[in-house]
Amino acid sequence: MKRQVVIGFLGTQLDAGDGPGRWDKWRPTVALGMHEDFLVHRVDLLADERRYGKLLRTVQKDLAQVSPETELRVHDTYIEDPWDFETVYEVLLGFARAYPFDLEHEDYFVQITTGTHVAQICLFLMAESRRMPARLLQLAPPRKQGSGESAGSLSVIDLDLSRYDRLAQRFEREQAEDRSHLKSGIATRNAAFNRMIEQIETVGSRSVAPILLMGPTGAGKSQLARRLFELKKARHELSGRFVEVNCATLRGDGAMSALFGHVRGAYTGAVGDRPGLLRSAHKGLLFLDEIGELGADEQAMLLRALEDKRFLPVGGDKEVESDFQLIAGTNRDLARRVAEGRFRDDLFARLNIWTFDLPGLVDRHEDIEPNIDFELERQADNVQRRVTFNREARERYLRFATSPEATWRGNFRDLGASMTRMVTLAPAGRITVETVDEEVGRLRRLWRQEAPDDPLVALLGERLQDVDLFDQAQLREVVRVCRRCRSLSEAGRLLFAASRERKASSNDADRLRKYLARFELEWTQLGRDGQ
Template sequence: MKRRVVIGMLGTQIDAGSGTARWERWRPTVSLGMHEDFLLDRLDLLFDARRYGKLAKAVTEDIAQVSPETQVCHHDTYLSDPWDFEGVYATLHDFLRAYDFRPDEEDYYVHITTGTHVAQICWFLLTESRIFPGQLLQTSPPRKQEGVEGSFAVIDLDLSRYDRIAQRFEQQQLTDRNLLKSGIATRNRAFNRMIEQIETVATRSKAPMLLMGPTGAGKSQLAKRVFELKKLKHQLPGRFVEVNCATLRGDGAMSTLFGHTRGAYTGATSDRAGLLRSAHQGLLFLDEIGELGLDEQAMLLRALEEKRFLPVGSDKEVESDFQLIAGTNRDLHEAVGQGRFREDLLARLNLWTYRLPGLAERVEDIEPNLDFELERWSREQHQRVTFNREARAHFLSFATSIEARWSGNFRDLGASVMRMATLAKAGRIQTELVDEEVERLTRQWRSGGEPSPLEALLGERVAALDRFDRVQLEEVVRVCAKSKSLSQAGRELFAVSRQQRASTNDADRLRKYLARFDLEWEQIRESALS
């Protein structure tokens, strides 16, 4: 059997005692040798030899009386301040790094009953991180009916062994992710994976986050949900502050963001804190950050790095410790190349970057979002409205088809539901009302929106395509537009069938398919980049 080894700190108060009366007191370190069901082979005792050497010697002699087979090893451990977390952790960490662990021969425990609360926390962290390769050992004083040795308990920090704890942890993760999705049971795998990572990052990191995606894709809502999640976990005691940078122009941009002093410019009749100071200990969401001027970008970068900045008209710096989430529908890398966005600011923002797909890229999520928007309208208006079966099927058939552009993304869907719910008679949306809404949306997208990628390529020839061919070709064009080469596009499009063939030439197969419609990959890429 393996030898049992305990590492513990000398209890400078509770381990003390003299005369025969000491045997009537519970002393945690001495009690380690009193348990018949916990035979101790070695005790590594940590203490300040200069101050507590005499007490350590007495405790060692008493352990020898109750457990002669236990070897007690003394370790002179000096703590200048036993309540200084950094100092205690460093001392214990260095001790463990130099320790000759032999896990094949010995089982290790750390006695957390003695020492200051700071030391106990440090032992916990060192054990949890596996720097100490063992388990926690907690001893407790005796009850009236028990002997002087008291009781002990072994605490295993391997959470995977505790099913209920693991289940609660998993359930909390699901709850947090559900919050980030506004309670919508989304089905798009890529989107759900992105939300899973955002939940992890939001919980563990205070670094800036960059949300990319088209207008109406939900960047602002997601930023608010991130704030709510961090608020629930007591990570951000401050406010959620939001501004669309596209609305900031001229001298007012600096003042709005960084504040100003009285008399800084004409009309500045009083001091103004500015949004960055308003977001102190909270979250600042700068939507459309690509619209900020270069001067504002430079000030923002300094505020992010140093948590300090100068209000307009002031020669005294102010502080603000905020977390930043930025949103954009622009390609900021392209903006850097054009000199419209600072490369150093983008590097600071680009640690956690996520692209939110548009609604047309998440057709499987249209149905749950439809239910969410209808439920929200009913709740806000205190009036229950539902689809009849045929009307619901009709609307979803259109909403998930290639004809539905959803150029405004979730804003278009929300507005559509609001119109149908408002016009519904007796709280029921009928097929006739859906027909009107489909016509309204189609007219809106045709008159105000840009043509789809396929329409841009084929022009009037799109009308000659069967619906089956159009749906298929639309997806092929989408993949080709984002691929760096014809071969890469072919591998993605034929990922399943290529595994069933002895020889593969995905590029040639894709080239022949595109040729049926007088299209080439280079043509698609040029159209996507233009």
């Protein structure tokens, strides 16, 4: 068995006692040697020998009497003010660093019954941080003083919470609930996304550094920022507000005023003071969406506010303070904008401590179905009636939604809008195949309108939806080549150069004409670049 060692303070009040009557009093340090089921091999006692030498000798003698096998070592310790936290902690930290812990042969216990409350707190922190690799030892007096039973009770507290099954399960459950909250309660299945949410939850609970959320429009950056604020608010980590601003809407002279406020008379129309969004977020969370759109002056002011928690309002000569946590969102490649000179490298470095790239819906096919169920529940709350798919309609919608044809350019905004339309139009509370077919056609038209640079949209129109994606990819390249060439023959020679070398092609222009005819296209419809 390992030797058991107890570290603690001499109790200048609790351990005191003179004459034979002292044995009728419960004295915690002496009581350490009175527990038959807890053998103490050594007591390391911190005490001021100059001031409490007599008491130390009495305690040492009495402990030897009740437990001859227990060694008592005195560590002469002077603390100028035992109620000053900084002083006590510094003394204990020095003691812990110099102490020769022998974990292979000894088990350590920190006795937190004696000493000032400040000393007890500092001992707790030492054990909790493992600067003292020990368990806590709490002693208590007997129920009746002078009853002849002077040992009292003894409890061991292990701060390794993983040893407490119910606590560990509760923490795991609460952590799972927090992560579910970040996902709006949606049972997402994408493994990479779930791992990212776990990291965001961990970072959110341990760090106050800025967080950068990257990803396409509609990927859920704003929703995630608000959910993270709600978590931190519930944990009492933030006491202020959630303030959100889309930086793309900040333009011209009004941008500085909106963010940093202004004083009366700062410019024409400034009839009163304005606090600005940064001050409104004091002790709270500021979410700057589309931060890549900020102007150069605003970027410089924001950097100063992040580093110093201070800034000048527009037109002001006195700095103001605001201590907020920042979450920034962007669908831009900020590293590229830095290289182009359009975003400050020092601000990017400050934001790039915790960066998370939110994937678009097209990269999370596994999560489309649970998001559909979430939207159905949300719509039920909005319209006060429950709407469901019939089985065939659900399968058809899912098949389209997870196909390469579904580009989900607006990500979850597109999905939410799609579900809103189907729920509204659903006859008798059931989304039918006919409703799904109408919605699929609507989405196809929407995405074609949002992709005007695609030459096939202009050339084929509605017929594009009948062309396989494989053929679409090939046809786009053919059209691109044709538009660079002066004639059908030149385009044919370029497109069929390899087969002509093998003498497998006799008439390149005719082959190209027949290929275009498959899609009801003619050479004259394509047009050349620059024409």
